[in-house]
Amino acid sequence: MADSEDQQRTPAPQPTAASGDGGAPEHPTPLRRPGERVPPKPEGARPGVIGDVAALAGGLKTTLTEFFRPVVTTMYPEDKTPRSERYRGRHYLRRYDNGLERCIGCELCAAACPVGCILVIAAENTDENRVSPGERYAKTYEINMLRCIFCGYCEEACPVQAIVLGPEYELSDTSREKFIYTKEKLLEPLPPDVEARLAAKPTPPPHPTLPGERGGNSQT
Amino acid sequence: MNQVYNDPIGHWIVVTVAILLLFFVVLTATAYTVWFERVALGRIQRRPGPNRVGPFGLMQLAADGVKLAFKESFIPAETDKVLFVIAPTIAVAAAFLAWAVIPIGLWGNVQYWIADLNIGVLLIFAFSSLNVYAIVIGGYASNNKYSMLGGMRSAAQLISYEMALGLSLVPTFMIVGSLRLRDIAEYSVHWGWYSGPIPLILLTPLGFVIYLMAAVAETNRAPFDLPEAEQELIGGFLTEYSGLKFVMYYLAEYVNMITVSALAALLFFGGWNLWIIPPLLAFFIKIVLFLFLYIWLRGTFPRLRYDMLMRLGWKVLLPLAIANVIVTGVILVATQG
Numbered sequence: 001m002a003d004s005e006d007q008q009r010t011p012a013p014q015p016t017a018a019s020g021d022g023g024a025p026e027h028p029t030p031l032r033r034p035g036e037r038v039p040p041k042p043e044g045a046r047p048g049v050i051g052d053v054a055a056l057a058g059g060l061k062t063t064l065t066e067f068f069r070p071v072v073t074t075m076y077p078e079d080k081t082p083r084s085e086r087y088r089g090r091h092y093l094r095r096y097d098n099g100l101e102r103c104i105g106c107e108l109c110a111a112a113c114p115v116g117c118i119l120v121i122a123a124e125n126t127d128e129n130r131v132s133p134g135e136r137y138a139k140t141y142e143i144n145m146l147r148c149i150f151c152g153y154c155e156e157a158c159p160v161q162a163i164v165l166g167p168e169y170e171l172s173d174t175s176r177e178k179f180i181y182t183k184e185k186l187l188e189p190l191p192p193d194v195e196a197r198l199a200a201k202p203t204p205p206p207h208p209t210l211p212g213e214r215g216g217n218s219q220t
Numbered sequence: 221m222n223q224v225y226n227d228p229i230g231h232w233i234v235v236t237v238a239i240l241l242l243f244f245v246v247l248t249a250t251a252y253t254v255w256f257e258r259v260a261l262g263r264i265q266r267r268p269g270p271n272r273v274g275p276f277g278l279m280q281l282a283a284d285g286v287k288l289a290f291k292e293s294f295i296p297a298e299t300d301k302v303l304f305v306i307a308p309t310i311a312v313a314a315a316f317l318a319w320a321v322i323p324i325g326l327w328g329n330v331q332y333w334i335a336d337l338n339i340g341v342l343l344i345f346a347f348s349s350l351n352v353y354a355i356v357i358g359g360y361a362s363n364n365k366y367s368m369l370g371g372m373r374s375a376a377q378l379i380s381y382e383m384a385l386g387l388s389l390v391p392t393f394m395i396v397g398s399l400r401l402r403d404i405a406e407y408s409v410h411w412g413w414y415s416g417p418i419p420l421i422l423l424t425p426l427g428f429v430i431y432l433m434a435a436v437a438e439t440n441r442a443p444f445d446l447p448e449a450e451q452e453l454i455g456g457f458l459t460e461y462s463g464l465k466f467v468m469y470y471l472a473e474y475v476n477m478i479t480v481s482a483l484a485a486l487l488f489f490g491g492w493n494l495w496i497i498p499p500l501l502a503f504f505i506k507i508v509l510f511l512f513l514y515i516w517l518r519g520t521f522p523r524l525r526y527d528m529l530m531r532l533g534w535k536v537l538l539p540l541a542i543a544n545v546i547v548t549g550v551i552l553v554a555t556q557g
Contacts, residue, residue, distance in 0.1 A: 059520045063264045063520040067263045
């Protein structure tokens with residue numbers, strides 16, 4: 001505003017080696033470092049009070065224009081943004097069409113998991129109690145969802161496409177215990193569209209069954 | 221109605237009912253002002269604002285109020301406990317007292333105000349000055365350096381801008397010749413073929429501009445909200461306040477906002493006179509427009525630096541206001557002899 005006072009308030013230049021003969025800064029304005037240039041006003045801006053008031057009016061015009069433009073917020077619980085097909089949400093354990101569990105208890109998922117949130121305890125299949133094709137099945141399969149980082153390595157490691165990450169991401173719950181997903185919860189059927197997409201993907205053939213066993217996609 | 225009003229006992233009954241009614245109206249208006257501000261600020265930033273509690277989020281403030289009321293009434297250690305509690309009380313009392321003299325309008329022949337004082341404007345400024353005490357005492361009693369700084373800033377700011385605020389209205393008083401708000405709002409002219417009420421902004425436009433800026437500063441609103449600058453002072457004098465004591469400061473701020481809006485409507489825009497629109501509605505429309513202006517300013521301008529604030533107050537607004545008084549006086553003397 002008042003130039004004389006501005007000069008008075010300008011701090012003295014720092015005695016550095018480079019600015020030995022430089023003297024006073026070129027544009028003395030308050031609260032700018034010596035030598036720092038005043039940013040030029042935008043093209044076509046009028047000088048003086050009229051220009052300043054015009055700038056204020058310009059700001060007001062911008063906000064008023066925004067006021068009348070449509071709101072861009074997604075009303076989350078009602079509207080959801082579309083997710084990618086490959087979205088990695090909560091886990092599911094899949095079954096074969098004949099109802100046998102795909103998981104063969106190999107623990108490759110647990111080995112691949114970078115945070116160690118998967119616990120698999122395998123047991124032997126018998127003719128009386130056949131849970132999956134192959135020799136073994138997962139007696140216990142637990143995922144600690146509080147630890148899981150949803151990297152999808154378990155899905156990649158699985159030789160029989162048993163564990164997959166589904167589309168659900170609203171996993172909040174009321175106690176820590178409820179975040180330990182057991183087989184009961186993991187074996188819930190996948191959403192049909194996801195199951196159809198996975199079925200269309202080339203998958204490795206079912207694990208070969210021992211002689212005399214029913215298994216894989218073979219008919220019952 | 222007039223008979224009841226002139227009877228000594230009836231007078232008190234009427235005044236008591238009016239006070240209770242006023243509390244109800246102003247508190248409700250405050251709640252919806254907050255809602256209006258949040259929605260309008262949201263729209264400026266292209267988001268919807270509160271829309272969850274009740275239709276269009278209209279019950280948001282009820283929910284907030286209940287939440288704040290159930291909070292622990294906490295007083296930090298090592299504070300001046302008496303002053304800590306008194307300070308927000310002063311704020312809210314001063315804010316409501318100003319409404320004693322504000323005329324809300326005329327409907328039929330019933331007048332809506334508590335006291336029709338002939339020094340109405342003066343009283344309002346007296347009460348709005350009390351707000352400084354609330355903030356300075358609150359800042360001092362909190363035993364917190366940020367609160368203290370906020371309080372000191374506020375003292376300097378409010379004192380500086382009160383001068384400009386008062387002087388900006390002097391031309392209005394000179395033209396009207398009265399400090400009674402009703403006289404100012406109903407000010408009429410007889411110019412040739414036109415005879416009737418005229419908004420005073422046409423006669424003192426500069427006074428209005430100065431009033432507008434000073435009023436924003438006086439109510440501690442953005443861009444002059446230095447006493448509670450969140451980014452620098454963690455909320456200034458409000459830092460240590462929570463629960464109902466915080467509500468009181470918050471309430472006072474918004475009541476003050478409505479007060480200066482109502483005052484602007486009364487002093488510069490003819491109060492409840494607006495073409496053929498019913499008086500109460502006209503007054504309401506004017507207040508809402510001013511409130512929107514406030515919110516619009518808050519959504520547009522960044523906070524001023526402290527030295528800029530002082531420079532604007534003392535070196536721009538005050539000289540302009542004084543010049544306005546002198547020029548208006550000269551014109552008045554020249555035209556009316």
